[in-house]
Amino acid sequence: MQWLQGILLRVTNEVANDWWRDAVVYQVYPRSFADGNGDGTGDLIGVYDKLEYLSALGVDAIWLSPFYTSPLADGGYDVADYCDVDPRFGTLADFDLLIGRAHELNIRVIVDIVPNHSSSEHPWFREALAGIGRDRYIFRDQPNDWESIFGGPAWTQVPDGQWYLHLFDPSQPDFNWSHPDVHAFFKDVLRFWLQRGVDGFRIDVAHGMIKADGLPDVGALGHRQIELMTTAELPYFDQDGVHEIYREWRPILDEYGAMAVAEAWVSSPARLARYIGRDELHQAFNFDFMVAEFDAKSFRVVIEKSLAEAELVGAPTTWVLSNHDKPRHVTRYGGLARARAATLLMLSLPGSAYLYNGEELGLDEVTDLPPELREDPAFLRTGESRDGCRVPIPWAEGAWTNPWLPMPARWDAITADKQEHDPGSTLNFYRQAIRLRRGFRGDIQWLDVADGVLSFRRGDRRVVLNTSQSPVPIEGTVLMASGPVTDTLPPDTAVWLADR
Numbered sequence: 190m191q192w193l194q195g196i197l198l199r200v201t202n203e204v205a206n207d208w209w210r211d212a213v214v215y216q217v218y219p220r221s222f223a224d225g226n227g228d229g230t231g232d233l234i235g236v237y238d239k240l241e242y243l244s245a246l247g248v249d250a251i252w253l254s255p256f257y258t259s260p261l262a263d264g265g266y267d268v269a270d271y272c273d274v275d276p277r278f279g280t281l282a283d284f285d286l287l288i289g290r291a292h293e294l295n296i297r298v299i300v301d302i303v304p305n306h307s308s309s310e311h312p313w314f315r316e317a318l319a320g321i322g323r324d325r326y327i328f329r330d331q332p333n334d335w336e337s338i339f340g341g342p343a344w345t346q347v348p349d350g351q352w353y354l355h356l357f358d359p360s361q362p363d364f365n366w367s368h369p370d371v372h373a374f375f376k377d378v379l380r381f382w383l384q385r386g387v388d389g390f391r392i393d394v395a396h397g398m399i400k401a402d403g404l405p406d407v408g409a410l411g412h413r414q415i416e417l418m419t420t421a422e423l424p425y426f427d428q429d430g431v432h433e434i435y436r437e438w439r440p441i442l443d444e445y446g447a448m449a450v451a452e453a454w455v456s457s458p459a460r461l462a463r464y465i466g467r468d469e470l471h472q473a474f475n476f477d478f479m480v481a482e483f484d485a486k487s488f489r490v491v492i493e494k495s496l497a498e499a500e501l502v503g504a505p506t507t508w509v510l511s512n513h514d515k516p517r518h519v520t521r522y523g524g525l526a527r528a529r530a531a532t533l534l535m536l537s538l539p540g541s542a543y544l545y546n547g548e549e550l551g552l553d554e555v556t557d558l559p560p561e562l563r564e565d566p567a568f569l570r571t572g573e574s575r576d577g578c579r580v581p582i583p584w585a586e587g588a589w590t591n592p593w594l595p596m597p598a599r600w601d602a603i604t605a606d607k608q609e610h611d612p613g614s615t616l617n618f619y620r621q622a623i624r625l626r627r628g629f630r631g632d633i634q635w636l637d638v639a640d641g642v643l644s645f646r647r648g649d650r651r652v653v654l655n656t657s658q659s660p661v662p663i664e665g666t667v668l669m670a671s672g673p674v675t676d677t678l679p680p681d682t683a684v685w686l687a688d689r
């Protein structure tokens with residue numbers, strides 16, 4: 190009997206640990222989410238205070254963008270201490286409180302891990318500048334032609350004449366992953382957070398840690414190198430060696446039943462598939478959906494491609510429409526109606542959906558922030574800035590005193606408290622969609638429809654999205670819609686239907 194109990198326990202654990210497969214994961218950008226101590230910067234106590242709100246929204250997990258000790262030169266993706274909380278965000282005790290309450294509410298917690306680079310304020314880099322342990326980073330006597338993702342050269346010279354590599358800002362030196370200290374260090378970091386109870390990790394720049402031997406030039410291709418990221422092989426991205434790192438990490442994750450999702454920008458679905466599997470990571474972000482046009486055909490192409498990729502790796506795909514690096518989808522698609530329609534489509538797809546804080550309020554991109562308030566390091570180098578999607582969340586009028594970025598006056602009409610009891614609000618639309626999403630079963634079967642319309646069946650439900658200019662007839666019982674519908678579906682609207 191004991192052997193049977195053993196098998197049952199293993200199966201139960203595996204099923205319980207597979208929660209991520211169809212999860213709704215809510216990304217919290219801690220600096221902008223909620224301000225617990227009234228200093229104008231969001232913090233972990235702010236997140237703790239909003240856990241009931243997140244539970245009512247119905248999310249399965251939260252992913253916390255970095256809250257570690259950091260000069261915040263890149264919003265915290267420049268980590269000076271991987272095992273502590275920046276005082277602006279709170280303390281480790283606050284983190285423990287947060288995770289404890291999240292688990293009570295059945296919300297899992299994913300944290301971001303940033304292994305490609307540290308902050309230049311990290312003790313190892315300070316030592317390196319003083320000439321100690323320089324080989325934990327990538328120092329050379331001469332730079333090569335590599336470019337920073339944020340614009341300009343990827344090398345900065347130090348006073349003694351050497352140059353160090355930074356694929357991002359000069360304040361984000363790249364680790365040298367050929368050094369055993371770096372391997373040992375990150376395994377400890379994983380364990381540190383796993384022991385505090387985290388359920389998973391989002392791996393930042395998961396395709397970046399290993400650089401091609403000899404650091405060869407990319408060559409004069411007449412493009413900004415970043416534009417080649419998803420089409421060509423670059424000597425600093427997606428090198429085979431990264432997989433050895435994930436094979437080292439996987440047993441540690443398995444020991445704690447934790448998952449990991451990779452932020453990996455690679456040149457083909459087959460290359461992305463290599464990150465996933467029983468001995469590497471559980472999931473990778475699928476950014477194709479996020480960059481698709483609001484158009485039935487583009488969505489269909491991306492969905493089919495993503496499902497084929499998922500088949501390849503035997504793990505369901507992820508869907509995302511907004512995050513802290515891209516303009517919010519209300520603005521990208523040209524309005525709330527389209528954004529809600531795209532959201533309803535996303536939440537009907539098989540796999541997990543990642544939401545970005547504030548999208549459930551229908552927030553748009555803040556495009557008119559004065560230049561002097563913009564903090565994105567890319568802004569100074571390229572004029573492009575990600576600050577507009579990082580503006581603090583409008584909980585209620587005056588909820589923030591002196592927020593680190595100003596909120597536009599137009600958001601006063603769509604604060605969370607105003608939307609709370611309005612049945613037509615975007616907040617209640619998200620709540621309903623997340624709740625009803627659980628009823629979708631099975632694979633997608635595409636249905637023949639007119640140009641500009643996308644429709645499929647999953648089990649006893651049908652989904653229709655109208656991206657054309659004219660209304661289209663619909664049949665069946667409306668479970669929910671992204672906007673008003675009758676027996677026709679207006680343009681820029683999506684609907685979930687049950688068979689009569």
Ligand code: BGC
Nearest residue numbers: 263266357393394452513514
């Ligand atoms: C994060 C960005 C960050 C970069 C460097 C990413 O891909 O999502 O916000 O600037 O990594 O860490």
